[in-house]
Amino acid sequence: MKLGRLNHVGVATPSIADSITLYRETMGAVAIGEPFDLPAQGVKVCFVDTPNAQIELIEPLGDASPIHGFLAKNPGGGQHHLCYEVPDINEAKAWFEAKGARVLGEPRIGAHGTMIFFVHPKDMGGVLTEIMETPKDGH
Amino acid sequence: MKLGRLNHVGVATPSIADSITLYRETMGAVAIGEPFDLPAQGVKVCFVDTPNAQIELIEPLGDASPIHGFLAKNPGGGQHHLCYEVPDINEAKAWFEAKGARVLGEPRIGAHGTMIFFVHPKDMGGVLTEIMETPKDGH
Numbered sequence: 001m002k003l004g005r006l007n008h009v010g011v012a013t014p015s016i017a018d019s020i021t022l023y024r025e026t027m028g029a030v031a032i033g034e035p036f037d038l039p040a041q042g043v044k045v046c047f048v049d050t051p052n053a054q055i056e057l058i059e060p061l062g063d064a065s066p067i068h069g070f071l072a073k074n075p076g077g078g079q080h081h082l083c084y085e086v087p088d089i090n091e092a093k094a095w096f097e098a099k100g101a102r103v104l105g106e107p108r109i110g111a112h113g114t115m116i117f118f119v120h121p122k123d124m125g126g127v128l129t130e131i132m133e134t135p136k137d138g139h
Numbered sequence: 140m141k142l143g144r145l146n147h148v149g150v151a152t153p154s155i156a157d158s159i160t161l162y163r164e165t166m167g168a169v170a171i172g173e174p175f176d177l178p179a180q181g182v183k184v185c186f187v188d189t190p191n192a193q194i195e196l197i198e199p200l201g202d203a204s205p206i207h208g209f210l211a212k213n214p215g216g217g218q219h220h221l222c223y224e225v226p227d228i229n230e231a232k233a234w235f236e237a238k239g240a241r242v243l244g245e246p247r248i249g250a251h252g253t254m255i256f257f258v259h260p261k262d263m264g265g266v267l268t269e270i271m272e273t274p275k276d277g278h
Contacts, residue, residue: 001167002167002169003162003166003167003168003169003187003188003189003190004189004190005189005190005191006145006148006189006191006192006194009145009148009218009221011264011265011266012265013264013265018264019264022263022264023142025238026235026238026240026262026263027142027223027263028140028141028142028234029142030141030142048142049142050142050143050144050145050223051142051143051144052144052145052191052192053145053191053192055145074265076260076261076264076265077264077265077266078260078264078265078266079148079218079221079265079266082148082218084166084189095167096165099164099165101165121215121217122215123165124161124165124166125150125152125157125158125161125215125216125217126150126151126152126213126215126216126217126218127150127216127217127218
């Protein structure tokens with residue numbers, strides 16, 4: 001497997017609304033998507049475009065959201081994960097497992113509508129790593 | 140100011156040598172630069188290329204390295220900062236200061252040989268943010 005595009009950096013936030021203001025006003029972002037719920041992941045999501053990659057703002061959705069623990073440690077938010085693209089999600093899963101990296105659960109639909117999985121940060125130099133199948137219609 | 144390219148994601152590591160093995164063997168990176176010292180910043184640096192952005196591996200250099208504190212909290216390493224490009228470093232500094240974001244110190248030479256500064260994570264949604272002037276010869 002060859003290292004693919006860095007699709008996005010996941011940034012946890014206690015408030016997507018406040019983060020949108022920050023990215024628009026202070027960072028100068030001009031392309032910010034509409035926030036939407038991703039109930040299966042327990043997050044609300046909003047993509048901010050940079051010229052070459054995206055920032056994925058993620059806010060907890062529901063009491064069981066996996067983001068609550070992160071925000072308890074980082075109340076103001078912070079960098080949560082890195083997401084790389086692969087051409088084939090099942091091949092990628094087999095690759096990481098063969099390397100001894102712990103794949104967290106089965107591939108499932110992600111925020112871009114293609115299949116994704118996460119790899120345990122302890123096997124990835126402390127970086128929670130999302131692997132996503134490249135969207136057929138681009139990025 | 141308009142949000143620029145995400146030049147790189149800074150990833151702290153206790154060992155660049157071990158991280159290079161991880162990125163090459165497990166992540167499939169094929170373009171990994173030579174590690175080099177950046178004494179002014181107190182870090183050893185190594186760039187890993189993805190097709191659209193870079194991962195900047197940073198390891199402490201010297202007892203006063205600013206990375207020691209991060210690694211004390213995250214012994215296995217982890218995401219440390221995000222770096223965005225701007226056309227003019229002084230204009231960018233004035234912009235962030237006008238927005239009330241705390242610029243940490245004066246612009247100085249960064250790992251790509253152009254001027255950089257950092258913005259306080261508390262003013263950037265918990266993300267330590269590096270701003271760098273775009274290299275004249277590209278990225």
